[in-house]
Amino acid sequence: MQPSTPQQIHLADYRPPAYLVDHVHLTFRLAPKGTRVISRIRFRANPAGTGGDLVLDGEGLRLIGAAIDGVALGAGDYLITQAGLRVAAARLPGDAFTWEAEVAIDPEGNTALEGLYLSKGMFCTQCEAEGFRKITFYPDRPDVMAPFDVRIESDLPVLLSNGNPVGQGAGWAEWHDPWPKPAYLFALVAGDLVAHADSFTTMEGRAVALNIWVRPGDEGKCAYAMDALQRSMAWDETAYGRAYDLDIFNIVAVDDFNMGAMENKGLNIFNSKFVLASPETATDRDYEFIESIVAHEYFHNWTGNRVTCRDWFQLCLKEGLTVFRDQQFSADARSAPVQRISDVLQLRARQFREDAGPLAHNVRPEAYAEINNFYTATVYEKGAEVIGMLHRLVGAQAYRAALDLYFARHDGQACTIEDWLAVFSEVTGRDLSQFKLWYTQAGTPRLSAAWSMAEGQMHLTLRQEVPATPGQPHKSPMVIPVALGLLDQTGAEILPETLVVLDQAEVVIPFDLAALAAEAGRPLPEAVIPSLLRGFSAPVILDAPVSRADRLVLLAHDTDPFNRWEAGRSLMRETLLGMLLGGAADQAFFAAMGRLLADDSLDPAFRALVLALPSEDDIAQAAQESGIVPDPVMIHATRRDLQVAMGVALGSVLTQLYDALDPGPSYRPDAAQAAQRALRNAALHLLTLSEGPTRAQAHYDAANNMTDEIAAFTALLDIGDSDVAGRFHDRWQDDRLVMDKWFMAQISHAAPGDAVALARRLSAHPLFDWTNPNRFRAVIGGLTAGNPAGFHDPSGAGYGFVADWLIRLDARNPQTAARMSSAFETWRRYDADRQAMILAALDRIAAQPGLSRDLAEMVGRMRAA
Numbered sequence: 014m015q016p017s018t019p020q021q022i023h024l025a026d027y028r029p030p031a032y033l034v035d036h037v038h039l040t041f042r043l044a045p046k047g048t049r050v051i052s053r054i055r056f057r058a059n060p061a062g063t064g065g066d067l068v069l070d071g072e073g074l075r076l077i078g079a080a081i082d083g084v085a086l087g088a089g090d091y092l093i094t095q096a097g098l099r100v101a102a103a104r105l106p107g108d109a110f111t112w113e114a115e116v117a118i119d120p121e122g123n124t125a126l127e128g129l130y131l132s133k134g135m136f137c138t139q140c141e142a143e144g145f146r147k148i149t150f151y152p153d154r155p156d157v158m159a160p161f162d163v164r165i166e167s168d169l170p171v172l173l174s175n176g177n178p179v180g181q182g183a184g185w186a187e188w189h190d191p192w193p194k195p196a197y198l199f200a201l202v203a204g205d206l207v208a209h210a211d212s213f214t215t216m217e218g219r220a221v222a223l224n225i226w227v228r229p230g231d232e233g234k235c236a237y238a239m240d241a242l243q244r245s246m247a248w249d250e251t252a253y254g255r256a257y258d259l260d261i262f263n264i265v266a267v268d269d270f271n272m273g274a275m276e277n278k279g280l281n282i283f284n285s286k287f288v289l290a291s292p293e294t295a296t297d298r299d300y301e302f303i304e305s306i307v308a309h310e311y312f313h314n315w316t317g318n319r320v321t322c323r324d325w326f327q328l329c330l331k332e333g334l335t336v337f338r339d340q341q342f343s344a345d346a347r348s349a350p351v352q353r354i355s356d357v358l359q360l361r362a363r364q365f366r367e368d369a370g371p372l373a374h375n376v377r378p379e380a381y382a383e384i385n386n387f388y389t390a391t392v393y394e395k396g397a398e399v400i401g402m403l404h405r406l407v408g409a410q411a412y413r414a415a416l417d418l419y420f421a422r423h424d425g426q427a428c429t430i431e432d433w434l435a436v437f438s439e440v441t442g443r444d445l446s447q448f449k450l451w452y453t454q455a456g457t458p459r460l461s462a463a464w465s466m467a468e469g470q471m472h473l474t475l476r477q478e479v480p481a482t483p484g485q486p487h488k489s490p491m492v493i494p495v496a497l498g499l500l501d502q503t504g505a506e507i508l509p510e511t512l513v514v515l516d517q518a519e520v521v522i523p524f525d526l527a528a529l530a531a532e533a534g535r536p537l538p539e540a541v542i543p544s545l546l547r548g549f550s551a552p553v554i555l556d557a558p559v560s561r562a563d564r565l566v567l568l569a570h571d572t573d574p575f576n577r578w579e580a581g582r583s584l585m586r587e588t589l590l591g592m593l594l595g596g597a598a599d600q601a602f603f604a605a606m607g608r609l610l611a612d613d614s615l616d617p618a619f620r621a622l623v624l625a626l627p628s629e630d631d632i633a634q635a636a637q638e639s640g641i642v643p644d645p646v647m648i649h650a651t652r653r654d655l656q657v658a659m660g661v662a663l664g665s666v667l668t669q670l671y672d673a674l675d676p677g678p679s680y681r682p683d684a685a686q687a688a689q690r691a692l693r694n695a696a697l698h699l700l701t702l703s704e705g706p707t708r709a710q711a712h713y714d715a716a717n718n719m720t721d722e723i724a725a726f727t728a729l730l731d732i733g734d735s736d737v738a739g740r741f742h743d744r745w746q747d748d749r750l751v752m753d754k755w756f757m758a759q760i761s762h763a764a765p766g767d768a769v770a771l772a773r774r775l776s777a778h779p780l781f782d783w784t785n786p787n788r789f790r791a792v793i794g795g796l797t798a799g800n801p802a803g804f805h806d807p808s809g810a811g812y813g814f815v816a817d818w819l820i821r822l823d824a825r826n827p828q829t830a831a832r833m834s835s836a837f838e839t840w841r842r843y844d845a846d847r848q849a850m851i852l853a854a855l856d857r858i859a860a861q862p863g864l865s866r867d868l869a870e871m872v873g874r875m876r877a878a
């Protein structure tokens with residue numbers, strides 16, 4: 014049985030809206046079960062549209078009454094369907110009119126966390142992508158932009174909406190947002206909240222009040238997010254010339270939230286996990302996320318809000334660009350090479366995985382059933398890589414000029430990828446039609462390199478191949494920027510970084526080695542070691558026949574830090590694949606690692622990244638790329654063997670690092686201190702695996718911050734400590750965010766054979782609130798993402814457990830259920846037995862009566878041949 018895939022929407026069918034909106038006025042009479050929303054909307058026929066009926070989106074709304082130009086509508090004057098409301102053109106008074114409506118909605122019954130809902134007594138909204146239609150009847154599409162006035166009536170003390178406050182009294186507040194915006198950027202919050210307040214003065218001299226709103230008791234955990242916000246505001250002024258444009262900027266932290274955060278104009282709403290931090294409760298990694306997500310949402314004010322998307326197919330226009338901007342910001346705020354390596358790790362772990370399976374899609378998709386399913390690693394992370402390539406191709410100066418033109422030309426507009434590329438073509442005179450394939454062809458290109466030397470000449474051959482992906486059997490050659498350098502056999506650089514652009518299936522590039530060596534003041538080399546794809550200049554899989562010996566030279570000497578790390582990474586990957594096939598790790602590799610780890614001239618954060626092993630899923634992916642069927646259980650055991658071997662072989666240098674890198678009693682979340690902890694805790698982990706619990710137990714007892722505490726906790730879990738989980742629980746049971754870590758860590762670090770049983774047990778724990786997305790992700794994601802060997806247990810128990818929970822969650826929160834279903838996207842990698850069991854689980858989900866469009870689309874795509 015093939016599950017039927019839901020109705021699709023196509024980019025090719027885009028039509029401009031029939032009516033535009035000149036102004037919106039909304040009144041909210043808040044009540045948990047029966048909130049009234051009274052709307053007054055000025056419509057005007059779109060000169061670029063086709064006219065006709067007034068069609069408004071609306072879902073789950075009870076219409077109390079409606080009027081046009083003050084004349085009440087009778088039941089025969091409109092048609093209500095599941096999707097919205099229609100007024101026939103003949104009933105409209107002319108080209109411009111005012112629509113008024115009153116609807117009743119049920120925030121308390123809204124478990125999908127989309128539209129207006131309640132979270133612990135606080136009203137809040139989530140409208141992207143199509144949640145506004147659950148609040149009132151409206152043309153809920155991003156190319157309809159309007160200024161909003163909002164009045165909120167409620168007894169709750171804090172009443173917030175977009176824009177500037179214009180009045181407030183007992184039981185009411187009014188807000189005015191002068192900047193035209195699409196409905197997906199609308200937001201409202203009402204609750205018993207307290208503010209961590211500060212201010213910022215823009216380069217234009219505007220004094221902006223800044224507030225981070227949290228529940229009473231959490232106000233002491235906002236300082237870092239505030240600092241990140243102020244730094245983001247300053248950075249956007251310097252790096253992009255963009256200043257903030259309202260008198261107030263509010264951030265609200267919410268416990269029940271489907272994603273990370275949302276860039277609503279002037280009123281960002283955040284998952285509390287990406288706002289609240291104290292040294293005792295948040296890890297260095299949490300601080301890093303807070304910094305980059307605060308930046309990301311703030312940067313949307315220009316890339317997303319002032320210039321928005323014409324339709325949801327253009328999502329990467331705002332998301333890819335905004336991720337690129339937050340990555341630039343983090344690179345400036347911390348270490349650029351470390352940031353680049355982390356971004357590539359993330360890209361490979363999430364986007365390459367997606368691209369290699371049935372969910373592969375274009376950076377700009379061409380069809381969807383449920384747009385929420387396309388907030389993906391491909392749209393976000395690959396979307397950012399595409400902009401990074403553009404940046405590299407045109408250079409920083411032209412990039413800035415193109416962006417200046419983009420903002421000047423498109424401020425207040427809803428745009429497309431064509432508009433975006435046009436500013437680059439105009440500024441640089443380049444033809445970007447081939448480059449545009451990055452937006453319209455899915456799949457990770459494979460780049461292969463080969464070289465030969467003769468008579469002082471080297472010829473480098475670069476070849477590309479783009480694999481077939483669902484719906485795209487044949488691909489054209491793409492524009493691949495390849496940054497490269499050449500080293501001689503001693504590791505001396507004879508060609509400094511150079512950009513080669515591969516825009517055909519194959520190119521051969523000659524290098525005059527004699528001339529290059531002379532220029533570098535070196536003798537003519539006997540052999541050359543190419544350092545290819547420096548800085549990961551394109552999101553491709555590189556196959557290059559660099560020998561192990563040459564990779565050890567790159568690891569020790571490359572001038573490009575990314576490729577230094579990459580050399581170590583590929584050695585480790587190859588070692589692991591070799592061990593899977595019965596081989597062993599070689600001493601030269603350990604020796605090289607030892608030298609690098611002991612090199613105190615290197616950033617400890619960089620050394621920690623070199624020391625980190627590929628994740629189990631990375632190894633499975635690497636196996637798949639080289640045609641080996643991965644066995645998750647064996648991968649887990651092999652990876653553990655290598656960790657223990659590293660602990661033994663590198664024992665003395667790891668012990669030295671552990672002793673030397675203690676940052677002392679006063680915790681700071683900055684990059685320098687975090688780097689020390691990262692390397693020290695990586696050493697602790699390997700030493701615990703090779704030597705036993707003593708050091709980790711002492712580390713746990715001495716920890717004065719969550720980074721150290723969780724490092725010792727997980728190391729102890731890894732060696733089967735049976736009582737540390739109880740101690741952690743007793744200390745933290747009243748802290749929701751810390752308890753998410755408790756659930757997640759135990760399942761992720763369980764022995765694979767015990768993981769499903771433990772997940773089952775923890776899903777019956779009194780603190781397992783499956784209706785809270787963070788907690789659901791902690792437990793179910795702890796298994797699917799945190800413990801792949803447990804999830805892929807040969808019995809199939811993991812698949813059944815996850816399918817049961819996805820079915821249960823789908824009835825309540827389709828968006829999060831669908832998102833988590835991608836745990837199954839890798840099914841084709843595995844052996845026939847596992848494939849059959851995963852397909853059975855998917856079929857069981859597909860057969861559920863009343864399955865959401867979200868989950869039905871995901872399962873249908875994963876199931877498709």
Ligand code: ZN
Pocket residue numbers: 309313331332335
């Ligand atoms: Zn975003």
